[in-house]
Amino acid sequence: MTKNTTVQTMFIPVQAGRASEEIALQIEAAIMDGRLSPGERLPSEREMQSQFGTGRGVIREAIKILKQKGLLEVKKGAKGGAYIRHLDVDNVSESLALFLKQHPVEPEKLIEFRETMDRTITQLAIAHADQNEKDALLKEALRLETILREEEPDFIASSELDRQLNIMLANMARNPLFEWVMHAMQMGFSSHDYALYEDKTYRERAAANWSNTARAIAQGELMRALGFIGYHYVLLRQCIDEKNALTNEPDAEFLQKDEQ
Amino acid sequence: MTKNTTVQTMFIPVQAGRASEEIALQIEAAIMDGRLSPGERLPSEREMQSQFGTGRGVIREAIKILKQKGLLEVKKGAKGGAYIRHLDVDNVSESLALFLKQHPVEPEKLIEFRETMDRTITQLAIAHADQNEKDALLKEALRLETILREEEPDFIASSELDRQLNIMLANMARNPLFEWVMHAMQMGFSSHDYALYEDKTYRERAAANWSNTARAIAQGELMRALGFIGYHYVLLRQCIDEKNALTNEPDAEFLQKDEQ
DNA sequence: ATGCCTACAATGGTACGACCAAAGGCGAGA
DNA sequence: TCTCGCCTTTGGTCGTACCATTGTAGGCAT
Numbered sequence: 001m002t003k004n005t006t007v008q009t010m011f012i013p014v015q016a017g018r019a020s021e022e023i024a025l026q027i028e029a030a031i032m033d034g035r036l037s038p039g040e041r042l043p044s045e046r047e048m049q050s051q052f053g054t055g056r057g058v059i060r061e062a063i064k065i066l067k068q069k070g071l072l073e074v075k076k077g078a079k080g081g082a083y084i085r086h087l088d089v090d091n092v093s094e095s096l097a098l099f100l101k102q103h104p105v106e107p108e109k110l111i112e113f114r115e116t117m118d119r120t121i122t123q124l125a126i127a128h129a130d131q132n133e134k135d136a137l138l139k140e141a142l143r144l145e146t147i148l149r150e151e152e153p154d155f156i157a158s159s160e161l162d163r164q165l166n167i168m169l170a171n172m173a174r175n176p177l178f179e180w181v182m183h184a185m186q187m188g189f190s191s192h193d194y195a196l197y198e199d200k201t202y203r204e205r206a207a208a209n210w211s212n213t214a215r216a217i218a219q220g221e222l223m224r225a226l227g228f229i230g231y232h233y234v235l236l237r238q239c240i241d242e243k244n245a246l247t248n249e250p251d252a253e254f255l256q257k258d259e260q
Numbered sequence: 261m262t263k264n265t266t267v268q269t270m271f272i273p274v275q276a277g278r279a280s281e282e283i284a285l286q287i288e289a290a291i292m293d294g295r296l297s298p299g300e301r302l303p304s305e306r307e308m309q310s311q312f313g314t315g316r317g318v319i320r321e322a323i324k325i326l327k328q329k330g331l332l333e334v335k336k337g338a339k340g341g342a343y344i345r346h347l348d349v350d351n352v353s354e355s356l357a358l359f360l361k362q363h364p365v366e367p368e369k370l371i372e373f374r375e376t377m378d379r380t381i382t383q384l385a386i387a388h389a390d391q392n393e394k395d396a397l398l399k400e401a402l403r404l405e406t407i408l409r410e411e412e413p414d415f416i417a418s419s420e421l422d423r424q425l426n427i428m429l430a431n432m433a434r435n436p437l438f439e440w441v442m443h444a445m446q447m448g449f450s451s452h453d454y455a456l457y458e459d460k461t462y463r464e465r466a467a468a469n470w471s472n473t474a475r476a477i478a479q480g481e482l483m484r485a486l487g488f489i490g491y492h493y494v495l496l497r498q499c500i501d502e503k504n505a506l507t508n509e510p511d512a513e514f515l516q517k518d519e520q
Numbered sequence: 521a522t523g524c525c526t527a528c529a530a531t532g533g534t535a536c537g538a539c540c541a542a543a544g545g546c547g548a549g550a
Numbered sequence: 551t552c553t554c555g556c557c558t559t560t561g562g563t564c565g566t567a568c569c570a571t572t573g574t575a576g577g578c579a580t
Contacts, residue, residue, distance in 0.1 A: 019563075020324065032361055044531055055564040057317055060532085061324045064280065068328040069358060077572030078530045087362045095355040096440075098329065101292060102347045105436055112384075113437040120376045176365055177373040180356075181441065279534075304560055315535040320562085337543030338559040 019054055020061035027062065031071060031084055042072070042082040089180040093187035107240055115233045117181060121173045122225050126217055129172035134218040137168050141214035148197060148207040158197055165210065169217075195239055202239050206232065279314055280321035287322065291331055291344055302332070302342040353444040367500055375493045377441060381433045382485050386477055389432035394478040397428050401474035408457060408467040418457055425470065429477075455499055462499050466492065 030036045042048065045063070049056045063082050066072045070091035072082045125134075144161045147153055163186050170182035197203045209232050216225035290296045302308065305323070309316045323342050326332045330351035332342045385394075404421045407413055423446050430442035457463045469492050476485035 038362075046531080055562095057320070057565090058563065060317070061321060061562095063532095064321045064324045065328045068325045069355065071358070074532070075572090076532050076570075078528095079573055080531050080571080082532090087359050089359065092352070092356050092359050095329070096352050098331075099347050099349065099352045099440070103436065109435045109437060112435055116376075116380045120380075124372070175369045175372055176363065177369060180359070306560080315533095317536095318534065321533095323561095334561070335543085336541075336561050338557095339544055340542080340560050342561090 019052075019058045020065065023048075023052055023054070023058065023062035024065040027066060028069075028071060036084050038084045038086045040084050042084070044081055089183045090187070092180060093184040096184045097187050108237075111233055111236060111240075114185060115229070117178065117185075118169075118229050118232075119226055121170055121178050121182070122213075122217060122229060123222060124175060124178070125169055125172035126220055126222050126225065128174040131218075133168070133172050134214075134220075137165065137172070138211070138214040138218045140165055140168065141211045145207040145211045148203050153197070153203070155197060162197075162210075165214075195236075195243060199239065202235055206235055209235065280318045280325065283308075283312055283314070283318065283322035284325040287326060288329070288331060296344050298344045298346045300344050302344070304341055349440040349443045350447075352440055353447040356444040357447045368497075371493055371496060371500075374445060375489070377438065377445075378429075378489050378492075379486055381430055381438050381442070382473075382477060382489060383482060384433035384435060384438070385429055386480055386482050386485065388434040391478075393428070393432050394474075394480075397425065397432065398471070398474040398478045400425055400428065401471045405467040405471045408463050413457070413463070415457060422457075422470075425474075455496075455503060459499065462495060466495055469495065 027036070027042070036042070042063075043051065045056050045059050048059045052059065063072060063074065067074055067082075070087050071085060073085045074080070074082050140161065144158060144165065147158050147161065166182055166186065167179075170179045173179070197206065209228050213225055213228040213232070216222075216228060287296070287302070296302070302323075303311065305316055305319050308319045312319065323332060323334065327334055327342075330347050331345060333345045334340070334342050400421065404418060404425065407418050407421065426442055426446060427439075430439045433439070457466065469488050473485055473488040473492070476482075476488060
């Protein structure tokens with residue numbers, strides 16, 4: 001045990017079992033309380049190896065942990081190394097997606113959750129967003145409607161547009177917490193909503209309903225907007241019920257869409 | 261340029277490095293599509309080392325990644341090894357907590373979010389929960405009130421109890437999505453609510469209010485329950501405003517509570 | 521003087537081999 | 551039969567050597 005005498009060391013040697021986790025925690029703590037900021041670079045593995053007084057493997061495992069957490073980005077070559085990263089919602093969303101894959105939620109529960117989120121977000125959006133944003137939302141909703149009214153709708157584009165509409169709306173609520181929840185939802189299950197778009201009649205009704213919702217929001221008419229949102233989920237529930245009626249299969253597989 | 265491989269490499273520069281991540285993905289895929297089930301054990305590191313044809317370090321790094329994701333649990337000793345684990349909300353909550361620490365949200369946004377969640381959850385809880393659970397909730401709320409009415413309240417215990425009350429309530433909503441959101445909230449910032457408990461007058465009012473809320477829920481009186489919830493957040497907002505008025509400091513540090 | 525090109529150094533990625541530490545299993549002895 | 555201690559398995563760590571990638575500096579040609 002060579003207690004490193006270099007006072008300057010930001011890190012202290014470890015000895016307990018699971019050294020890599022201990023080190024990961026130390027580095028994480030350093031990031032969290034600002035001793036290390038996003039964009040900065042950690043010492044090289046070989047350097048940390050001596051600072052911590054461990055083998056290089058341990059350091060590498062610690063880095064792998066933090067990398068998986070999304071805290072680090074590792075680059076090779078000269079001037080490479082482990083750089084502190086800005087976390088973004090994707091990490092949260094990914095771990096949620098993982099969780100949901102092992103714990104399939106009944107579609108009804110999902111809908112219930114999404115519906116209440118939508119209602120709240122709409123309320124906040126009407127209250128907080130600029131008129132510009134509201135108009136933009138309406139414009140995009142109309143665009144979606146146009147796409148979906150075609151004979152051969154571009155499902156990829158419409159799904160993407162639907163997603164964007166939801167994100168826009170969440171953004172207009174001016175509350176980041178709602179944003180990431182929506183984001184996580186979008187990632188977790190690429191939205192049953194798209195089932196709506198498969199059937200022609202549902203498709204047109206849903207599209208028109210989106211436009212109506214957006215219009216109500218643009219005009220600041222909360223109750224009307226909430227009414228349209230309610231109708232959206234009525235449609236969705238109907239659509240899913242029909243789908244389940246056809247395929248006697250339970251919903252399990254329906255949920256297990258893989259997207260990574 | 262001695263890229264001896266085909267022109268394809270121009271578009272697929274990967275394949276270099278990242279062996280551990282490749283292996284992690286393979287194992288993860290095996291878990292996801294059921295080739296490996298929770299409770300099962302992976303081969304030993306030395307065995308996988310030869311199966312994958314890599315060094316042991318790579319295997320260990322892959323395991324560390326999956327362990328961090330919460331997919332594996334590693335035990336030492338004979339009959340040890342990497343066991344496939346059931347995912348639980350903690351992983352989601354942890355990554356959310358991490359995210360929130362790097363992206364501090366204004367307290368008001370937090371309160372706004374929590375309040376709408378509480379209202380929804382309460383609504384669902386009244387509709388879905390057994391009477392037994394409702395009574396249990398009331399009982400715990402009363403216990404909290406008792407604790408907080410003492411001259412020297414046990415803040416640790418009361419915080420924990422407050423947390424449990426929230427979790428219980430979320431559980432009663434019978435929707436796992438609300439559960440993990442609440443869970444994540446609790447982990448992310450150990451609740452500003454506790455600020456309420458520092459001041460004697462707020463403390464007693466908040467405690468009484470919790471009991472009232474629980475009682476209203478137990479009696480199935482939705483509107484009354486929502487009223488009490490509203491009052492809770494009125495109190496919380498007041499309390500925080502006062503606190504900010506005293507310390508001219510902005511809220512930044514207030515949010516950066518470290519609890520890991 | 522300018523610009524290209526190569527060699528070098530820094531750094532992560534991988535391999536191998538050795539040893540330590542725990543933890544369960546099994547056999548010897550009381 | 552029960553208990554205790556060794557033995558095997560298996561993760562945890564160390565250390566070294568080597569490879570691959572990448573930025574840079576310095577040399578060479580124009």
